[in-house]
Amino acid sequence: PVTINRLDYQPTDWLIDHVSLQFELDPTATLVTSELTLSRNPAAGQESNGPGPGLTLQGSDCELRSVSLDGVKLAPEDYQLSATELHIAQLPEHCVLVIVTCINPESNTALEGLYRSSGNFCTQCEAEGFRKITYYLDRPDVLSVFDVTITADVATCPVMLANGNRVSHEVLEGGRHRVQWHDPHPKPSYLFALVAGDLAHIEDHFTTASGRKVLLQIYVEAHNIDRCDFAMSSLKASMRWDEEVYGLEYDLDCFMIVAVDDFNMGAMENKGLNVFNSRFVLADAQSATDTDYMGVEAVIAHEYFHNWTGNRITCRDWFQLSLKEGLTVFRDQSFSSDRHSATVKRIEDVRLLRARQFAEDSGPMAHPIRPDSYIEINNFYTLTVYEKGAEVIRMLHTLLGPVKWRQAMDVYVERHDGTATTCDAFVDAMQTVADVDLTQFRRWYSTAGTPEVRVSEEYDSQNARFHLTLSQSCPDTPGQSDKLPLHIPVVMGLLDQQGNSLSLSNGRALAAAVDSSQTDAQRGVLLDLTEASQTFTFEGVDAAPVVSLLRGFSAPVKLVHDVTDETLAFLMANDPDTFNRWEAGQRLATRLILGVLQEGRINADTLASLGQAWGLILADDSLDMAFKAEALSLPTIDTLEGSLEQVDYQALIAAHAMVSTALAEKHAEALCVLVTETRQAGVALLDPAAMSGRKLANTALALLTWLPESLWGPLAAAQYAAADNMTDRIAALAALCHGDSAARQDCLDDFHAKAIGNRLVMDKWFAVQATSRRSSIVEDVAALLQHADFEAGNPNRLRSLVASFALNNPGGFHAANGQGYRFLADQVIALDSRNPQVAARLVSPLGHWKRLAGPARDLMRQELVRIRDSGPLSPDVFELVSKALQ
Ligand code: HT7
Numbered sequence: 104p105v106t107i108n109r110l111d112y113q114p115t116d117w118l119i120d121h122v123s124l125q126f127e128l129d130p131t132a133t134l135v136t137s138e139l140t141l142s143r144n145p146a147a148g149q150e151s152n153g154p155g156p157g158l159t160l161q162g163s164d165c166e167l168r169s170v171s172l173d174g175v176k177l178a179p180e181d182y183q184l185s186a187t188e189l190h191i192a193q194l195p196e197h198c199v200l201v202i203v204t205c206i207n208p209e210s211n212t213a214l215e216g217l218y219r220s221s222g223n224f225c226t227q228c229e230a231e232g233f234r235k236i237t238y239y240l241d242r243p244d245v246l247s248v249f250d251v252t253i254t255a256d257v258a259t260c261p262v263m264l265a266n267g268n269r270v271s272h273e274v275l276e277g278g279r280h281r282v283q284w285h286d287p288h289p290k291p292s293y294l295f296a297l298v299a300g301d302l303a304h305i306e307d308h309f310t311t312a313s314g315r316k317v318l319l320q321i322y323v324e325a326h327n328i329d330r331c332d333f334a335m336s337s338l339k340a341s342m343r344w345d346e347e348v349y350g351l352e353y354d355l356d357c358f359m360i361v362a363v364d365d366f367n368m369g370a371m372e373n374k375g376l377n378v379f380n381s382r383f384v385l386a387d388a389q390s391a392t393d394t395d396y397m398g399v400e401a402v403i404a405h406e407y408f409h410n411w412t413g414n415r416i417t418c419r420d421w422f423q424l425s426l427k428e429g430l431t432v433f434r435d436q437s438f439s440s441d442r443h444s445a446t447v448k449r450i451e452d453v454r455l456l457r458a459r460q461f462a463e464d465s466g467p468m469a470h471p472i473r474p475d476s477y478i479e480i481n482n483f484y485t486l487t488v489y490e491k492g493a494e495v496i497r498m499l500h501t502l503l504g505p506v507k508w509r510q511a512m513d514v515y516v517e518r519h520d521g522t523a524t525t526c527d528a529f530v531d532a533m534q535t536v537a538d539v540d541l542t543q544f545r546r547w548y549s550t551a552g553t554p555e556v557r558v559s560e561e562y563d564s565q566n567a568r569f570h571l572t573l574s575q576s577c578p579d580t581p582g583q584s585d586k587l588p589l590h591i592p593v594v595m596g597l598l599d600q601q602g603n604s605l606s607l608s609n610g611r612a613l614a615a616a617v618d619s620s621q622t623d624a625q626r627g628v629l630l631d632l633t634e635a636s637q638t639f640t641f642e643g644v645d646a647a648p649v650v651s652l653l654r655g656f657s658a659p660v661k662l663v664h665d666v667t668d669e670t671l672a673f674l675m676a677n678d679p680d681t682f683n684r685w686e687a688g689q690r691l692a693t694r695l696i697l698g699v700l701q702e703g704r705i706n707a708d709t710l711a712s713l714g715q716a717w718g719l720i721l722a723d724d725s726l727d728m729a730f731k732a733e734a735l736s737l738p739t740i741d742t743l744e745g746s747l748e749q750v751d752y753q754a755l756i757a758a759h760a761m762v763s764t765a766l767a768e769k770h771a772e773a774l775c776v777l778v779t780e781t782r783q784a785g786v787a788l789l790d791p792a793a794m795s796g797r798k799l800a801n802t803a804l805a806l807l808t809w810l811p812e813s814l815w816g817p818l819a820a821a822q823y824a825a826a827d828n829m830t831d832r833i834a835a836l837a838a839l840c841h842g843d844s845a846a847r848q849d850c851l852d853d854f855h856a857k858a859i860g861n862r863l864v865m866d867k868w869f870a871v872q873a874t875s876r877r878s879s880i881v882e883d884v885a886a887l888l889q890h891a892d893f894e895a896g897n898p899n900r901l902r903s904l905v906a907s908f909a910l911n912n913p914g915g916f917h918a919a920n921g922q923g924y925r926f927l928a929d930q931v932i933a934l935d936s937r938n939p940q941v942a943a944r945l946v947s948p949l950g951h952w953k954r955l956a957g958p959a960r961d962l963m964r965q966e967l968v969r970i971r972d973s974g975p976l977s978p979d980v981f982e983l984v985s986k987a988l989q
């Protein structure tokens with residue numbers, strides 16, 4: 104396999120000014136006629152006097168039927184054809200090339216290019232799927248106007264969709280019909296989409312700020328038509344938000360969403376025709392949890408927001424992926440935070456970052472948000488590019504402040520609309536309005552790994568001064584060592600011993616949030632940490648203060664700050680930054696669990712501090728219940744792992760269990776009350792207080808499962824029986840699945856019976872079993888692979904069983920005998936030839952063997968070796984396995 108390097112980027116020699124595509128749809132032999140209007144790129148490097156550059160088009164898995172240049176059919180000797188390219192050596196500066204290919208959607212199990220899902224035709228072209236449809240300049244910096252004609256059987260494909268606006272429809276002989284679509288916005292091939300089949304739809308309208316009426320449609324299989332309303336209201340809310348917050352309006356006459364069951368990722372932002380994994384469109388009370396609803400809203404928003412940050416302004420090359428993804432994740436996070444609790448949203452995002460992105464940063468695939476090289480670009484749709492990328496954007500937002508941020512975004516859109524650009528150009532746009540010099544900040548784009556910030560404090564009572572020293576470092580990562588200091592925005596505050604916020608003599612002022620009643624002192628200040636070590640002095644501090652650092656998680660770093668249990672308990676109770684109140688609890692819990700690892704027993708004093716702090720939270724009726732739920736949730740195993748050099752999973756899991764049990768015991772009574780009394784009857788399903796109540800009640804139930812089943816089993820069974828929504832039903836089932844009661848099997852059987860006919864609910868039935876703490880879990884999961892409802896070809900089903908087990912069941916996956924590792928490796932090997940993209944995503948849990956302690960290290964490594972030696976691998980799996988074994 105070939106490695107592609109960022110610095111090798113060259114502008115394209117050819118432009119495609121216009122492309123006309125004709126599809127004669129057929130399940131096994133679809134004919135694609137592509138007419139490309141080509142011209143030499145004036146911006147390309149010119150070879151002096153030579154014959155001009157030849158044209159190399161990318162293509163794979165499509166059978167070439169013919170090539171014509173300016174109306175003349177070319178003979179095979181006029182071009183060169185390989186498995187991945189079509190090369191024509193000589194062409195006039197302006198010409199028209201017509202290429203006919205034949206493809207087989209039915210046999211396309213990789214789900215890239217044109218494929219079939221539930222009998223319907225659909226496409227997925229990002230990143231490099233278009234080349235599986237026809238030969239093309241399949242790179243994001245070639246923008247063209249597309250006209251698309253689709254012909255198919257009326258009976259099987261009454262609906263035929265493509266990007267842009269529909270311009271004609273005609274009925275043909277022989278039961279066929281034809282539609283034509285025109286997209287006026289030049290776009291790269293990865294944003295092309297086609298959908299055809301027997302689909303039902305709902306529709307609505309949105310009137311833009313400037314008064315244009317846009318038709319909104321959501322297409323699904325007919326049996327799902329009643330599950331689309333929430334997605335539609337999320338779409339309208341997203342459209343309004345982008346106008347109000349960024350002044351960005353929609354730009355076509357219609358916006359369509361299609362839900363498909365077989366999809367490699369979450370969704371795809373094709374211009375005017377978003378294609379979604381059905382799990383991010385379909386939602387109703389009987390099938391979707393509150394978390395599912397929030398996921399639908401966030402993904403609908405994310406894809407819609409791409410219309411500007413991704414489509415109107417796209418990436419010059421795939422190394423710039425975070426230009427659109429980091430920015431769009433930041434935008435969807437801001438949207439969700441504006442619509443729900445901002446603190447809870449921030450906590451959820453930080454939990455994900457710490458649990459998964461920090462792990463990526465400390466593993467074999469560590470890369471900067473703008474990677475330097477790749478073998479398979481699909482492997483770089485990572486938590487680093489998306490989530491850390493969003494953190495980098497958030498830091499820019501913090502450094503600029505909200506007003507300048509908006510001005511800078513206006514400059515960015517104004518400068519780059521209609522182009523394919525770079526992360527550097529994005530920061531240039533920010534710099535035009537920023538007060539701070541962003542030169543050093545740019546290092547975030549090229550530095551891999553999670554920086555560590557060490558903190559030391561010194562109080563000088565004689566001079567009433569407080570000195571805060573922050574020292575940064577970043578661990579070595581593959582190919583990167585001795586890293587230069589980053590520009591780290593540290594939002595902080597100081598509290599006196601009574602919990603009052605002090606006015607600070609150092610640091611930059613922070614803008615107030617629109618709806619905030621906080622004083623300047625409560626908000627704190629922004630420190631610009633730019634040196635390897637820097638001391639910040641605060642004058643007029645009359646007594647030793649308590650420091651609240653990195654408020655709102657103002658930078659994606661690991662903070663090392665040695666403070667007492669009392670200080671953490673104090674911050675939990677008093678910090679005006681609610682994120683940091685939660686954070687203090689997480690630090691206390693982490694200390695308790697890691698203490699068990701070191702000392703073999705629970706530190707009674709720390710347990711008392713945390714137990715007491717939990718008591719205060721449980722008793723505080725002024726707190727949002729969703730926040731309470733977060734405060735009563737311990738850090739997960741994969742988050743804790745980030746604090747350890749070498750990980751003995753069995754010991755870590757035992758320590759986590761010991762602390763969970765101790766805390767559940769301490770508060771058993773209050774937790775039982777929460778399970779039975781928090782839920783509100785008779786309110787709307789999506790009422791915010793009702794959702795928060797369910798979150799708290801189900802967090803309490805999950806904690807109780809650490810105690811003997813006699814205490815919580817009847818509660819869980821009763822909750823299952825009484826549940827009128829999926830959130831409570833699945834939480835009760837998840838609890839029961841940890842145990843061994845008769846209710847467990849009864850409820851599983853009942854759930855299964857109700858899931859028949861709803862694939863998303865059946866996915867939950869598999870996932871809930873895959874995350875059970877039963878000792879027989881590996882055998883249980885292996886048995887589920889043989890279940891009649893298991894569908895290996897459906898990525899959602901595969902993820903619900905195999906990925907849920909590998910990522911969300913640390914006890915089972917890290918089973919001491921290595922069975923969990925072997926199980927996962929078997930799945931990767933079985934899947935690779937069918938769907939390399941999904942197979943590769945299953946490799947990453949095996950990539951961390953070097954960080955494991957004891958025999959587990961070698962057991963995991965052996966499985967990687969077994970995959971490596973299992974036969975010819977896809978570039979996707981090859982890249983991950985070979986990097987992990989290096
Ligand atoms: N931009 C999209 C990313 C994507 C993708 C989606 C589905 C299947 C394969 C894919 N490869 C890349 C989705 C997004 O980030 O919005």
Ligand code: ZN
Nearest residue numbers: 405409428431
């Ligand atoms: Zn995206």
